[in-house]
Amino acid sequence: MKEDSKNRPAKPRRPHTQVVTGGRDPASYHGFVNPPVYHASTVLYPSAEDYVAHRAQYQYGRRGTPTTEALELAVQELEGPQCAHVALLPSGLAAISAALLAVVQSGDHVLITDSAYGPTRSFCDRILTRLGVSITYYDPLVGHAIGELMQPNTRLIYLESPGSLSFEMQDVAAMTAAAHARGALALMDNTWATPLYFRPLEHGVDLAIQAGTKYIGGHSDVMLGTVSANNATAASLRDTVRYSGWCVGPDDVYLGLRGLRTLATRLDRHFQSGLAVARWLEQRPEVLRLLHPALPSHPGHALWKRDFTGACGLFSVVLKPVPQQAVYAFLDALELFGIGASWGGYESLAIPFDCAPVRTATRWAPGGPGVRFHIGLEAVEDLIADLEQGFAALAAAARA
Numbered sequence: 001m002k003e004d005s006k007n008r009p010a011k012p013r014r015p016h017t018q019v020v021t022g023g024r025d026p027a028s029y030h031g032f033v034n035p036p037v038y039h040a041s042t043v044l045y046p047s048a049e050d051y052v053a054h055r056a057q058y059q060y061g062r063r064g065t066p067t068t069e070a071l072e073l074a075v076q077e078l079e080g081p082q083c084a085h086v087a088l089l090p091s092g093l094a095a096i097s098a099a100l101l102a103v104v105q106s107g108d109h110v111l112i113t114d115s116a117y118g119p120t121r122s123f124c125d126r127i128l129t130r131l132g133v134s135i136t137y138y139d140p141l142v143g144h145a146i147g148e149l150m151q152p153n154t155r156l157i158y159l160e161s162p163g164s165l166s167f168e169m170q171d172v173a174a175m176t177a178a179a180h181a182r183g184a185l186a187l188m189d190n191t192w193a194t195p196l197y198f199r200p201l202e203h204g205v206d207l208a209i210q211a212g213t214k215y216i217g218g219h220s221d222v223m224l225g226t227v228s229a230n231n232a233t234a235a236s237l238r239d240t241v242r243y244s245g246w247c248v249g250p251d252d253v254y255l256g257l258r259g260l261r262t263l264a265t266r267l268d269r270h271f272q273s274g275l276a277v278a279r280w281l282e283q284r285p286e287v288l289r290l291l292h293p294a295l296p297s298h299p300g301h302a303l304w305k306r307d308f309t310g311a312c313g314l315f316s317v318v319l320k321p322v323p324q325q326a327v328y329a330f331l332d333a334l335e336l337f338g339i340g341a342s343w344g345g346y347e348s349l350a351i352p353f354d355c356a357p358v359r360t361a362t363r364w365a366p367g368g369p370g371v372r373f374h375i376g377l378e379a380v381e382d383l384i385a386d387l388e389q390g391f392a393a394l395a396a397a398a399r400a
């Protein structure tokens with residue numbers, strides 16, 4: 001059993017406690033609550049012999065410092081006991097590419113969900129194919145039947161649940177079981193839930209990815225990614241990151257650590273406010289349907305309820321058909337919702353979207369224009385008042 005800094009057996013802790021205590025050891029930094037931000041390249045060794053034998057806890061800035069170690073250990077604890085290693089990367093997309101590169105080799109075939117974050121597709125189509133890896137996109141709702149799409153050289157299946165624009169829920173346990181039965185690995189982008197609301201490694205995922213840019217950072221001021229590995233993938237992840245020379249600047253790591261300490265509290269608020277605004281939107285005459293897995297009307301609600309303990313502030317709506325200019329008028333009239341792509345910060349956002357041009361395995365025809373919302377930490381009443389004025393602008397533009 002692990003021990004704490006006073007050599008007492010470590011007690012199992014709940015996630016709300018883990019985000020506060022994980023990776024923190026004030027005794028080793030003079031009692032200060034937070035670890036110092038080590039701006040570091042060279043590490044000096046006590047003697048030539050020590051240098052030659054690499055006898056030092058930290059060997060080189062790129063290979064890790066007490067600051068990076070604190071964030072890695074905190075995320076590792078949050079991912080649960082199956083997590084054997086965490087790597088930090090300079091963005092969420094870098095975490096996605098690092099995870100894929102950690103396990104594929106030339107001649108492999110990979111199965112990628114058609115609902116994947118757009119740049120994930122671009123990495124697969126433009127870089128992995130160049131390395132001799134073949135790609136098949138699959139229907140995110142395929143479930144256990146993913147096994148039927150697998151080829152003798154299928155190395156991995158890649159999940160993102162829910163999809164971060166279209167919100168299809170995937171049966172993670174059934175799909176990882178099907179992959180493992182055929183000797184393949186399962187990778188998952190878990191940015192939406194974070195390990196607070198869903199722990200992928202407990203459901204059979206071998207490499208879990210987070211864009212720390214979103215909720216871990218939480219303040220729209222940092223780019224960060226994490227990859228969490230189980231025992232099957234830890235060594236190859238560690239080697240791939242080490243031999244590629246990827247590392248994250250110390251101030252960004254610190255911002256990640258700082259954000260992590262309030263993650264549970266912020267996320268609970270995003271969850272509650274997001275649901276409140278989604279329920280309000282669901283009653284609006286302009287709205288065709290909500291794409292929010294925590295609403296009973298969502299086709300993936302049963303899976304969400306079975307597997308997840310919460311929902312973040314990100315969801316989409318499909319509006320009843322109106323000219324695209326009316327959608328733009330709606331968005332332009334909003335004052336509290338910024339128009340911007342990233343999410344997970346304290347502020348609310350709204351963007352228009354259409355998955356149709358990028359889909360290759362499924363058809364995206366939801367029946368009207370899509371708008372994705374990120375519900376921030378503002379008062380729900382103010383957000384609803386803002387949306388009301390947006391709908392007034394939408395109606396005026398639709399009449400024009």
Ligand SMILES: Cc1ncc(COP(=O)(O)O)c(C=O)c1O
Pocket residue numbers: 091092093094117164189191192211212213214223224225341342343
């Ligand atoms: C689901 C998802 N994964 C990964 C990323 C990439 O993260 P980053 O912007 O840090 O590269 C994003 C960014 O929007 C995302 O929405």
